[in-house]
Amino acid sequence: MLEATDITVRLGRREILTGVDFRARPGQVTAIVGPNGSGKTTLLRALTGELSHDGRIRLNQHDPASLRPWVLAGLRGVLPQATPMAFPFTAAEVVRLGLMGGVEAAEPDLVPKALARVGLAGFEPRPYQELSGGEQQRVQLARVLAQIWHPTAHGQPRWLFLDEPVSALDIGHQLQVMRIVRDFADAGGGIVAVMHDLNLTAMFADSVALMAGGRLMAQGPCAEVLRDDLLSPAYLCPLRVNALPVNGPYLLPQASGPIAAE
Amino acid sequence: MVALPHEVAGPAPHWDRTPRAWRLTALLVLALAVMSAASLAVGAAGTSPWAVLADIMAGREVALADRVVLFEIRLPRLAMGALVGAALAVSGAVMQGLFRNPLADPGLVGVSAGAGLGAIAAIVLGGLLPAGIAGVLGYHLVPVAAFAGGWATTLVLYGIATRRGQTSVATMLLGGIALGALAGALSGILVYIADDAQLRDLTFWGLGSLAGATWTKLAAAAPLMILALVAAPMLARGLNGLSLGEAAAAHVGIPVQRLKTVAILTVAGATGAAVAVSGGIGFVGIVVPHLLRLATGPDHRPLLVNAALLGAALLIGADMIARSLIAPAELPIGIVTAILGGPVFLWILLRRRGSLGF
Numbered sequence: 001m002l003e004a005t006d007i008t009v010r011l012g013r014r015e016i017l018t019g020v021d022f023r024a025r026p027g028q029v030t031a032i033v034g035p036n037g038s039g040k041t042t043l044l045r046a047l048t049g050e051l052s053h054d055g056r057i058r059l060n061q062h063d064p065a066s067l068r069p070w071v072l073a074g075l076r077g078v079l080p081q082a083t084p085m086a087f088p089f090t091a092a093e094v095v096r097l098g099l100m101g102g103v104e105a106a107e108p109d110l111v112p113k114a115l116a117r118v119g120l121a122g123f124e125p126r127p128y129q130e131l132s133g134g135e136q137q138r139v140q141l142a143r144v145l146a147q148i149w150h151p152t153a154h155g156q157p158r159w160l161f162l163d164e165p166v167s168a169l170d171i172g173h174q175l176q177v178m179r180i181v182r183d184f185a186d187a188g189g190g191i192v193a194v195m196h197d198l199n200l201t202a203m204f205a206d207s208v209a210l211m212a213g214g215r216l217m218a219q220g221p222c223a224e225v226l227r228d229d230l231l232s233p234a235y236l237c238p239l240r241v242n243a244l245p246v247n248g249p250y251l252l253p254q255a256s257g258p259i260a261a262e
Numbered sequence: 263m264v265a266l267p268h269e270v271a272g273p274a275p276h277w278d279r280t281p282r283a284w285r286l287t288a289l290l291v292l293a294l295a296v297m298s299a300a301s302l303a304v305g306a307a308g309t310s311p312w313a314v315l316a317d318i319m320a321g322r323e324v325a326l327a328d329r330v331v332l333f334e335i336r337l338p339r340l341a342m343g344a345l346v347g348a349a350l351a352v353s354g355a356v357m358q359g360l361f362r363n364p365l366a367d368p369g370l371v372g373v374s375a376g377a378g379l380g381a382i383a384a385i386v387l388g389g390l391l392p393a394g395i396a397g398v399l400g401y402h403l404v405p406v407a408a409f410a411g412g413w414a415t416t417l418v419l420y421g422i423a424t425r426r427g428q429t430s431v432a433t434m435l436l437g438g439i440a441l442g443a444l445a446g447a448l449s450g451i452l453v454y455i456a457d458d459a460q461l462r463d464l465t466f467w468g469l470g471s472l473a474g475a476t477w478t479k480l481a482a483a484a485p486l487m488i489l490a491l492v493a494a495p496m497l498a499r500g501l502n503g504l505s506l507g508e509a510a511a512a513h514v515g516i517p518v519q520r521l522k523t524v525a526i527l528t529v530a531g532a533t534g535a536a537v538a539v540s541g542g543i544g545f546v547g548i549v550v551p552h553l554l555r556l557a558t559g560p561d562h563r564p565l566l567v568n569a570a571l572l573g574a575a576l577l578i579g580a581d582m583i584a585r586s587l588i589a590p591a592e593l594p595i596g597i598v599t600a601i602l603g604g605p606v607f608l609w610i611l612l613r614r615r616g617s618l619g620f
Contacts, residue, residue, distance in 0.1 A: 050509050073515030086362035086505045087560030092277045100503055100514050112275070124277035147514060 001025060002159065002190060007046050007055040009039075017042050017053070020216045022209055026157030026190040029181060031201045033194075034211030035235045040194045041081070041163055043211065047192060048078045048161050060156050073100075076159035077144035081167065082137065085128050091115065091139045092124035098143035110149060114142040119176055133168045141165065141177065151189030160184055162193040166200065178204045202226055202249050210234055222248060283564030286557065290571035294344070297578045301340050304582050305589075307331045334476070341484075342475035343581045344574040346540045349487040349532035351573025352494045354547025355554075355566055359501030360525045361423075361434055364555070367548040368533040371438025373415045374544075375445035377530075377537040379452075380411020385463050386452045405483045409534030415441055416530045420522070471594050472540055472581050483535040490532035491570055497525055498562035505560070543596050545603025546573050552610050 002024040009017035017039045024030035032040045046053040049064040049072070057064055064072055077098070085094065095111045115123055118138040123131075128139060148158040165181065166174040174197070182204050185191045195201045201208060202222050209219040212234040218225045226249050231239045241249045302311040309331040317324045350368075357366045357373075368374050384407035419441055423434035453464055500521035503511040512518045536543070550573045554565055580598040587593055 045509075048513065050512070069512055069517045070515035073513065076513075078510070078513040080507070080510055083506055083510055086359075087364065087555065089505065089560055090277060090279070092275075093279075093559065093561065094506075097503055097506060098514055100499055100516065124275070143514075 001058070001060065002030075002047065002192065003056075003058045004043075004047060005056045007043065007053050007057070009042055009046050009051055009053045016214050017046065018214050020055075020211075022047070022216065022219065024159075024190055024192050024207065026152075026159075027185055027188055028206035029185045029191040029193065029204050030207045030209065031193050031195045031205035032209045032211060033196075033198060033201055034217075038211040038234070039214040040211050042214075043209075044161055044163055044192065044194050048076070050078075059159065070100075073147060074153065074158075075148075075156070076161060077147040078161045079141055079144045079163060079165055081163045082133070083140045089128050090124065091120065091126045091128055091131065091142075094128050094139050095143045095146050098145075098147035107149065110146050114146040114149070115139070117145060117180060118142045119173065134170065134173060137165070137168045138173065138177070141180070145180070145184075148189070151184050151187040157188055157190050159190040159192065162191070164194050164196055167196055174200060198226060198231070198251050202251070226251075279559040280561050280564060283554075283558035283561060283568065286554075287564060287568055287571065290568055290575065294571050294575040294578075297575045297582075298340055298344070301343070301578045301582050302332065302336050304586055305331065305336055309336075311336075338477050338480050339472050339475040339581070340578060342480055342539060343472050343578045345480075345484055345487045345491075346472070346536045346543065347546055347573040347575070347577025348491055348570035349536040349573075350543060350546040350577070351550035351569040352491060352566055353529045353532045353536070355551040355562070355569045356494055356497060356501065356525050356529050357547070358551055359497070359504060359562055360522065360529070362505060362507070363434070364552065365548070366434070368412070368416075368529060369544050369547060371419060371435060372440075372442030372445060373412050373419070373438070373529065373533050374537050375442040375449070376415025377408040377412030377534040378541075379445040379449045380407040380409070380414075380534065381405075381538045382449045382452045382464060383407055383411070386456045386460050405486065405535050405538035408538030409486060409531060411445070412534035412537065413527070413530035415445065416526050420526060471584075471592065471596075472577075473585075473592055475539070479539055483539040486531045486535035490528045490535075493524060493528050494532075494566045494570070495563070497521060497528065498566050501525070501562040501566075541594075541596060543577070543599050545599050545607060546577060549603045549606045549610075550576065553606070556610075 002022075004020065004022040007017060007020040007022065008015065020039075020043055022032075022043065032043060034040050042051065045051040047057060049057075059075065062075070064076075067075070089097075092111050092115070095114050098114075099110065112121070112124060115121060118141050120135065120138055120142065123135070123139070128136060131139065144160065148160065151158055160181070162181065166177050169177060178200055181191050181193065185206075193205075195205070205222055207219065208222055208225040210217045210225050210230055217234055218230055226241050228239060228241055231241065231251075239251060241251055243249050299311070307327070309328045311332055314324055314328050314332050354367045357368055357371070358364055360366070368377075381404050384404045388403050388407075419434060419438055422437040422441075453461070456464060500511070500516045500518075503514050503516040504518070504521065505511075506514065508518050511521075550569050551565065554568050554572060558564065558568070577595070577599070580602065581595050584593045584595040584598045
């Protein structure tokens with residue numbers, strides 16, 4: 001269980017996150033959505049302990065700030081939006097950096113297994129800096145997966161925090177990565193992902209947190225949060241949510257007529 | 263709850279460059295041994311270490327001149343060259359890892375200038391210290407002052423370049439240049455007010471040379487350099503993690519703040535001590551790590567060990583050139599490393615100018 005209560009983040013004198021209450025359950029994919037600048041990434045960075053904040057965070061009953069870095073690394077992995085590397089590491093060497101927490105280090109072949117999982121089998125000796133943006137993002141996902149390869153450990157769920165995991169990917173790899181994310185949750189792990197694509201969110205998320213203006217507007221199942229009357233004021237544009245007979249809601253911006261410039 | 267980190271067992275997979283880097287370590291040990299032996303044999307006096315060794319083995323009396331040349335001149339000089347070379351190369355590698363920038367170097371970003379200012383201040387103003395303090399520090403005064411100067415510069419530089427936990431590379435380089443210029447100007451003022459005897463000391467010190475190496479000087483500077491050389495390999499895993507960026511390094515389990523503190527102490531200690539005893543020896547810190555990364559990749563675990571070995575071997579070699587090229591006179595070693603290092607540095611720039619990334 002991930003429980004965040006009354007999270008407030010200030011950068012300088014500006015309050016960029018105000019009193020956010022956020023919940024995520026293991027076994028579920030929890031998406032954070034909202035327009036640019038709404039505080040999605042800030043919330044994620046507060047949840048991972050990267051930003052100092054007011055309020056209370058409990059990850060599996062632990063205060064993340066009180067755990068030693070290597071203990072926390074065995075409990076959760078974090079995938080940033082983009083990770084430029086300073087030195088000419090190969091793809092395999094980048095993935096191996098995920099093993100430094102040490103929990104999975106005893107497992108042989110984890111590096112090629114993790115690369116194969118993200119569709120990059122055989123990429124081991126390729127220089128990271130020469131890969132495309134989407135390939136780099138998947139190498140980094142492989143690194144984070146290698147860090148917490150088993151979705152549960154010692155009877156406790158492990159957590160994957162993802163900041164726009166599919167923003168640099170083509171549609172085929174978007175679906176592949178979301179499938180990996182879904183499988184991790186189905187195997188008992190917890191997923192918290194900042195998402196831009198509301199359709200992918202509707203397809204894969206169990207719970208959605210909608211952010212706007214540094215506040216949480218709503219959190220709940222897709223059908224309760226992905227609604228015209230919540231999304232349109234949050235994104236400041238007319239949006240129409242539709243429903244397929246079997247698969248839940250989907251969005252077509254063109255369904256709401258000509259886009260009015262705000 | 264968490265098992266201790268350890269290596270994956272079994273044979274190394276084909277993509278793993280690290281075993282190759284460790285084989286290079288063995289080669290470098292050999293190279294260092296050969297260089298050391300050659301360094302003991304080469305010199306203005308015709309002393310042969312082998313003849314002296316044979317005399318000692320046979321229980322014969324060693325000629326006084328040979329004993330002095332070998333044990334009071336060449337041996338401390340060899341040890342000093344090895345330590346300074348290793349310290350400079352490792353400082354460069356740690357600095358590059360810390361700033362996540364392949365062009366960082368204590369010389370380039372003003373840390374050496376700060377250490378130099380400390381050393382010059384100690385030489386010029388040391389006489390003004392209360393006799394008690396001067397007496398306690400004695401021979402240690404100059405290295406301690408250089409250490410403090412290097413350390414202070416590193417801390418100020420890090421403070422300037424770091425905002426909200428993010429270190430800006432551009433700010434660091436520009437700030438380092440500014441700090442270096444400032445330290446140079448203050449050094450200039452001190453040189454201006456120095457008396458003739460102090461000027462003589464300063465000139466010899468500033469040219470960069472191992473000529474003044476004695477066991478006493480070595481005893482003063484060696485502990486700091488040895489401490490830094492021992493500490494550096496322990497930073498290797500952390501520096502590997504840091505190449506992902508500070509936040510991501512913390513997420514894979516690196517205690518980032520502690521890593522930065524130890525790395526800064528290591529660089530300041532090693533650079534301060536090296537500059538104090540040998541003056542301004544450039545390019546070792548930037549050329550050695552680069553050559554090794556090109557050869558065997560950026561993994562800091564072998565890199566820091568290999569940098570120490572290659573730095574030591576190179577500086578011993580440069581010192582041999584410095585003292586044999588115009589024997590019996592000597593070139594300042596700083597000139598030799600710059601003449602060798604400058605073109606290599608340019609070659610790296612030309613090779614990589616498309617992919618420097620900043």
